Amino acid sequence: CDATxxxxxxxxxxVPMDRTHRLFSAAFxxxxxxxxxxxxxxxxxxxxxxxxxxxxxxxxxARELFRGDPCWLGGDGASSVELGDGRVLWLxxxxxxxxxxxxxRHNATIVRNSVAIQTGYRPExxxxxxxxxxxxxxxxAMFREEGEDWFWPGxxxxxxxxxxVFLVRTGWSDNALGFEATGWKAVLVPNPDSTPTLxxxxxxxxxxxxxxxxGSASALALDGFLYAFGSDTxxxxxxxxxxxxxxxxxxxxxxxxxxxxxxxxxxxxxxLNEKPVPVFQGGQVEFTVHYESDLxxxxxxxxxxxxxxxxxxxxSPAVSRSWSQxxxxxxxPEGASSGLLIYAxxxxxxxxxxxxxxxxxxxxxxxxxxxxxxxxxYPVVLKGEILVKRHDGRPEPCSGSEAIxxx
Numbered sequence: 001c002d003a004t005x006x007x008x009x010x011x012x013x014x015v016p017m018d019r020t021h022r023l024f025s026a027a028f029x030x031x032x033x034x035x036x037x038x039x040x041x042x043x044x045x046x047x048x049x050x051x052x053x054x055x056x057x058x059x060x061x062a063r064e065l066f067r068g069d070p071c072w073l074g075g076d077g078a079s080s081v082e083l084g085d086g087r088v089l090w091l092x093x094x095x096x097x098x099x100x101x102x103x104x105r106h107n108a109t110i111v112r113n114s115v116a117i118q119t120g121y122r123p124e125x126x127x128x129x130x131x132x133x134x135x136x137x138x139x140x141a142m143f144r145e146e147g148e149d150w151f152w153p154g155x156x157x158x159x160x161x162x163x164x165v166f167l168v169r170t171g172w173s174d175n176a177l178g179f180e181a182t183g184w185k186a187v188l189v190p191n192p193d194s195t196p197t198l199x200x201x202x203x204x205x206x207x208x209x210x211x212x213x214x215g216s217a218s219a220l221a222l223d224g225f226l227y228a229f230g231s232d233t234x235x236x237x238x239x240x241x242x243x244x245x246x247x248x249x250x251x252x253x254x255x256x257x258x259x260x261x262x263x264x265x266x267x268x269x270x271x272l273n274e275k276p277v278p279v280f281q282g283g284q285v286e287f288t289v290h291y292e293s294d295l296x297x298x299x300x301x302x303x304x305x306x307x308x309x310x311x312x313x314x315x316s317p318a319v320s321r322s323w324s325q326x327x328x329x330x331x332x333p334e335g336a337s338s339g340l341l342i343y344a345x346x347x348x349x350x351x352x353x354x355x356x357x358x359x360x361x362x363x364x365x366x367x368x369x370x371x372x373x374x375x376x377x378y379p380v381v382l383k384g385e386i387l388v389k390r391h392d393g394r395p396e397p398c399s400g401s402e403a404i405x406x407x
Contacts, residue, residue, distance in 0.1 A: 001071030001101055052295065054313065055385040056330040056358070061123035062351055062381040070101040072116070072130035073108050074377035076361040077286065080118075080348045081156040081163070083192055088118040088350040090128075091153035091165070096377070097132055097139035105371045112141040112150040113167075115196050121352040131196035142196065143167055143187065151185060154216040154286075157226065159249040163192035163199075166215025166228060168285065181233050181285065183209040184216065188251040205254045210276060212239045214256075218289040221245055227319055228256075231283045238283035239276045240319060242266060259320055266320075280314065280323040288346040289319075292386070303345035303360060304328060309335045311345045311358055311382075330382065332360060339365045340376075347384075356384040 066078075075092030083089050095114040098107045111132055120126035133140040143151045143165070151167040158164075169183040188202040206214070216230040217238070226248040231238050241256040257266040261277040270276070280300075287302035297315045300323065304312040310328035334340050344361040351357045359379045364370050370377060 001069070001097075001099055052297075052315065053387045054329040054356070055387055056311075056382050059123065059354070059357065059381045059383040062357060062383070063378075065118065065123055065126060065128045066116075066378050066381070068128065069130050070103050071098050072096070072114065073098055073103065073105050073374070075114055076344055076363065076377065076379075077113075077153055078344060078346065078359045078361065078379040079153060079155055079286075079288075080346075080350045081158060081165075082350055083117075083158050083163070085193075086120055087193075088121075089156060089163070089192070090116040090118060091156060092116070093152040095132070099137070099139060103374075105374075109139045111139050112145065113143050113153050115142050115153075117196065118350065121350065123351055123353070126351075133197065143201070148172055149182070154184070154213070154230065155219040155228070157219040157221060158192065159221070159226070159245065161190070161192075162249060162251070163189035164219070164226075164248060164251075165189065166219060166230075168213050168216050181213060184212075184214045184230065186215065186253055202251060204251050207254055207256060210258075210270070212241075212276060213285060214239075214241055216285045217283070217287045220290060222291065222319070225257075227289075229279075229287075229289050231285045235285040236281060236283060237278040238280050238287075240279050241276075262320070279320065282326065284343075284345075286344045286346065288348075290347060290349060295386070295388075299347065301345055301347040301358065302326070303343050306341070306343075309342035311360065330358070332362070332380070334362045334380075339369070341365065354383040355386045358382040358384055 073096035075095030077091060077093035079091040081089040092114045095111050096105050096108040097111055097114065098104065100107055114130060114132040116128050116130045118126055118128050132142050133144065141150065143153065149169050149171040151169055154166040154168050156163060156165040165187050167185045167187065168181050169185055170181050173180045186204045186206060188204055189199045190202065191200055211232050213230040213233060215228040218229045220227050224245055225242040226245055227240055227242045229238060229240050240259040243253060243256050255268055257268045258270055258276040259279055260267045284302045287300060289298055289300045291298050297317055298319060300314040302312055304310050304326060309332060311330040312326040312328050314323045314326050316323040332342050335342055341363040342360055346359050348357040348359065359381050362376050362380060364376055
């Protein structure tokens with residue numbers, strides 16, 4: 001395939017098997033500890049009833065959108081960005097690319113990130129076109145490395161004519177793992193309506209990291225501000241920053257307003273020794289936050305933890321108000337299989353035919369299984385329906401869903 005996934009290219013020598021295993025093992029362990037959270041968070045046994053429930057079912061048509069390219073053979077992360085005019089950007093982390101189109105991961109190269117453009121909102125008729133960069137005859141990451149550091153995509157947002165993408169900077173380290181998430185980067189794409197391989201990418205000036213992976217999780221525009229959510233490097237404490245929309249759209253991120261708790265609210269210039277105040281604890285590096293206008297609440301969706309790999313949700317009436325405790329609303333069936341890892345749970349509002357779509361990633365501790373089992377490492381897509389109590393106080397039918405706790 002060429003870099004836009006539009007047809008096979010002449011075969012190149014694949015990455016040797018042992019190198020493929022080493023590359024993926026590095027990403028896998030980092031995901032285990034850094035990106036998926038090392039804390040053992042659990043949902044309450046009997047969360048208080050709010051009348052809000054989420055009913056879930058598999059969505060085959062949406063799932064197949066990610067499996068139709070013979071050269072893009074899976075990637076994790078799966079963040080979505082509405083581009084307008086029926087186009088959606090998908091951002092992926094480590095991805096298998098087989099330029100020969102053989103459909104085998106044994107012939108694939110692993111790149112640190114890739115993207116896709118979804119055209120159309122109905123999964124039954126939508127199209128998905130995957131893209132990555134090429135150097136010589138070899139696939140390369142869409143967002144290229146800097147020295148020995150590489151980038152996994154966080155979140156993105158369309159702001160007028162431009163696209164803003166937040167990236168998680170990762171590098172080798174002398175710690176027990178050998179590498180770690182060390183910070184964040186943001187790039188402005190001035191021509192997001194072009195084919196991704198033709199995008200311009202302008203690195204933006206940013207403030208001191210302060211131990212926060214800004215934008216690693218979610219970005220949204222609301223009430224004249226761009227809000228970006230991100231965790232600390234351990235994937236535990238979740239922080240929020242914001243910029244006036246006009247500044248963000250112009251690529252000016254150097255002076256964000258940090259959430260500093262209910263007493264101080266939003267503070268633009270922190271003292272050098274100040275640390276931002278979390279909006280809540282027990283997060284992940286990867287999650288989503290979005291506003292449900294009909295319900296007038298924010299929903300935060302994540303995979304709960306490694307020991308309890310359910311999709312979980314928090315609710316809040318405002319970004320800066322207290323958030324509820326997380327509640328599980330779906331338990332992936334893959335969680336019953338030994339050796340499988342479930343992570344990167346997210347919500348998406350980019351498909352017609354459902355209230356919300358949800359995705360999560362399924363990985364394995366076995367490199368051999370990953371290379372041979374083509375059911376793994378593609379986004380799993382679910383169709384979600386938000387249900388509320390009827391006016392007579394009785395709940396609507398909600399098979400398999402669990403109550404969401406009150407904020």
